[in-house]
Amino acid sequence: MAVIPVQRQPLSLAERTYVPQILAGLRVTLRHFFAPNVTLSYPEQRPAIPPGYRGVPTLVKDPLGREKCVSCQLCEFVCPPKAIRITPGAIPAGTPAAHVEKAPQAFDIDMLRCIYCGLCEEVCPEEAIFLQNQFSMSGYSRDEMVNHKDRLYELGGTLPDSHFKWDKKKEAAAHGNAH
């Protein structure tokens, strides 16, 4: 193996005193001292969340308060870490949303499994599941880290709806859509 001897350059006088280096370092420190802060006092201060951010998956209701999920289980199917677990069920006759026929009896998302990939939101045909701005989840037990249906609706709230697909359907049924 070839050996290449490297000649170490001798330090100059200025370098040997360290003074210019210390001053240069102090200059950097002082500049940051007076510059605006880049850190936040989390959790008192919260960062601004950019649009399209993928936070905790949540279930949403439409502006009329109807739960949008019809438990088609596509999110459960597509979920790569199998974090979603749905028990489908029928909507009892006589309730306002009875014409939708189907809604989840139970809807659990295990946040210890969730990888925040957003495929559930992408696959949802009813626009019922959204990854919103909430990003921190904590709990003292594994059970606490599973978001059940009521918690998911609490996190999700109401989002605007541009379709009102089921309301249109109900309206059409009411008018009979004579053909």
Add this chain to the structure above:
Amino acid sequence: MSAPAKPDLVTVNIDGRDLAVPKGTNVIEAARQLGIEIPHYCYHPKLSVVGNCRMCLVEMGLPAVDPATRQPLLNPATGRPRVNWMPRPQIGCATNAMPGLHIRTNTPLVRECREGVTEFLLLNHPLDCPICDQAGECRLQEFSTSYGRGYSRFVEQKNVKPKQTRLGPRVMLDDERCILCSRCVRFCQEVVHDDVLGFTDRGSYSTLTCYPGRQLENNYSLNTVDICPVGALTSTDFRFKMRVWFLKATPGIDPESSVGANTEVWSREGVIYRITPRRNDEVNDTWMADSGRTLYQQVHAADRLAGYTIDGQATAPDMALKAAADLLGSGRAAVVGSGGNSVEEQFLAKKISAALSAPAMLVSRVGQGDGLLVSADRNPNVRGALVTGLISALPAPQLAALGADIDTGKVKIILTLGEDLTAAGLTSAQLAKVAIVYLGTHRNATSAAARVVIPTLTVFEKNGMFINQQFRLQKFARAVPGPHGVADDLVTLSRLLAALGGGTIVPDLHSLWAVLAVEVKPLAGISYASLSATGRVLDASPWAGLPFVEGESLHFKPAAQPAAATA
């Protein structure tokens, strides 16, 4: 033409490939043999052809013939017969194979036809897929993806029709989804001969309806749900329970009667959601009875036995088996086998009865045969007991002889393999006189009276074989795991056998079948692995003289006169 035609075969040419098929085979089936799928909705291989969905349109041609000489004209360029193609497409389902028939299934004309048919079918079809139970196994969904145009040009309002019509106790109709293929109507007419369904009104008002005052309530109504190519007919039992793409299908055998209808057991994560028929042209075609579809509910029934007990006290499996062996070994035992046990279990039961030199018997269950897929013998596997030699005569519904033996003190211990002895005619006073070792799945009067209770598995939780009324050996596979801690029935029986000094049998199906093939003559040369999914008919001649109770049913004619007890 290249394929040599046999006498009853005709050669047809589909997409440029020659195929010899029996004369009269329709084009859809012929194309299927070549691996070419002709999409169809209304055609069903076991029903009559109506040709009303128009999805199977294909181009058809026949060889040109010289009008003077009646000789086929040849194409001078290729040397092959010249084909006169019809200017308009024909439906494949109603086109039968004839000599020289030429079919093209993938031309621009055919593709355009399919696209047009699909567009018309989708005009008024609701956007229900997220809430539709058929999604995932829906022909309309599949063909719309494969042959549809991908977007809708329809800007008018869709028709509104009733979405939740109860056709019968087990079937719901969603009229908006119905594509009027009439499979269900034909099924009720032609297979069940219960002509209860029909279409009323015309055009876009057409509606599937029951005859006034009638309901779709025959014991085969759920087959209409199976054959419905869309989600119009749904099962009230399976409705909104689980999406089909999560379910795993396991081949099974319907244990409700000796017909042995082939089934598919659909489960997810150890829970069974539904049972549907599996096609077997020799046994059940593509049908099964509704009564066999709810049997999965016994798996998670409240009265399911889940623990080993001695005198009512919970114990370990080893202790229970040892107690059972000690009891049985003390002499004067009798073995009550079951026509619900598999062939393998009956073989082990026979070994146990031989080791104990105890008499073995079965309990027969006789009901009314319906002439279709529920036979009079409600035990799925009485013939298995005959073949394995557990019994040599047909069982009686009551254990009168055993009762007499108990009264005279000839029998002191009974090993019952799943049979409820009180239901079989023994009184509780008689049960009190004997020690009972009960192997079974559910609690009953016998398990309550038993000294030793050993839980076993239901037919959905184990592998095995049944022999049906045709002496057809058919295998079923384990769909879901058994209850926690309950050993496989073969393990239980073989350990019991070993403890009784009856020899060692490896409780594994493949080793067991190696023994069965040697020791049971009619089963020679058969193994669990090699038995085909459609089963194998055994030689029934040794039992030809027995008065079996079954009457005539689908694909079955009784050899002997049925006993007087049945219709």
